[in-house]
Amino acid sequence: MKKILFIDRDGTLIIEPKNKQVDSFDKLVFYPKVITYLRKIYLELDYELVLVTNQDGLGTSSFPEETFWPTHDLMLKVFNGEGILFSGIHIDKSFPKENASTRKPRTGMLKKYINNSNYDLKKSFVIGDRDSDMILAKNIGSKGIYINLENGKNKYKSNAESSVVLKSNNWEDVYKYLKLKERIVVEKRTTNETDIKIEINLDGSGKSSINTGIKFFDHMLDQVARHGKIDLSINVNGDLSVDEHHTIEDTGIVLGYAFRNALKDKS
Template structure:
């Protein structure tokens, strides 16, 4: 199986960056907060090779003698080794930025052993660093970047790619090694579903660990508004594009979207290790909605909500029940929904918001308890 690699910068990532950007004395050495605790957990628990990759400007010159560098470098390596972190490789470039050396980050000259090598899975490897050049290195390797943003645009004068383009390479931006560990341990839960019938053409992209971004177009504005609640209040990224036979009826569009949405949730949840599994009641003015969900592998719906209006916006109220029933079929989930109130718009919006909150609770994972929440041994 191809090996994944963490290409880790040194100064500003493993140790704090000195004021003059040159670590040439033990008196300047200060390790990055929490790096020992969480890099040792990464080394022990996760299946990555570790490679230290660092630019050391002018190493070996009069202004940066070898002996002062190696005193601190060897101390750093030994300190990590004592905490169970052993770097498989260490790559050091000695050039200045103006040299444009092929070995200097963000160029890949030092890392040729990994390129076009089937022994390594660069697509699922990461570069971890505090300079935008580390992000561009990830792009040049075909890997992903974890950006430790200590200073704005540090290294920005050495990149050949626009900052906008590099944003797509960054999978996590943080200055906390605990967040890095949790991200690498949990990994992103994303899924894509394409569902095409004679009546509808649906594509859905889901990131369960997103930030609440949505791009939803079903052709039914009120339905779009309700689906947007799932992304926003569930703190997940959701892209739903639907072309349905609305000239016939709304039924097929709503039903098939719900089925596909349930299927994409089931796919993104994967093995379900560490999830809470269960998960809300939510007031909205005159209305109270209670939603409980169980991603337990079986579909069931309990629905206690009455609507007197035939339509809200362009959406038939009879399709509310059908939407959630179809979702449970696709997601293989139990869903219990109760709602009361007088304003019917508020009532269904409260249901969708509570539904989103219930999902948010249920899909949350605990990095300390990555076990299956079932006595049966399967979900």
């Protein structure tokens, strides 16, 4: 299934001017580093790019289309010239007061991607500079990446906070986050002496749940998780009535397999 980056336009790809309308060439300013790192994302990572933008009142007297399309088309031409291609472009022209089903964070513009077996929305992202983008991510079952030039990385609080996986003001951070693939492994092993299940997340925060039946061994494994910032869950049923040897040895073997498989893509 295809993964998608649903990307906002104003404030995300280009700088949003004070009057909120990029209606002349002198107002077309690209977000810092966006061309460099969006190109790397497009060429190196397995994502389709889809542009999703609200353009309040586009086509009305307050925002004539003839002032919009020349700058918009030039923006796309610059991206295309750098090898950055958008597979879809979705523009809502309504005003907020209209409550249109197609206006972000509502999902009307993205119906073709929802409940479509060709797309993996759980592994897709919405990238934008407003809370409406993060709520859109939640509404379609994706994750949100909040990028805003005027905000520090940790000051922004979203109404869809549980869906936000990254807050930044830098496209380089977005690239690095997407390049770092999820490194989570579940490893199981059953022998005549032991039954072991280990779950490891190399990009965790140091949380652990350890139960080997040997308290000091549990403590030492907890330290691996805590100081390595690794999430680690270990459950072992061993023949401790015989001795501790099999439990310790087999846990070490399975933990080694888990590390190896989590690191198999070292790029």
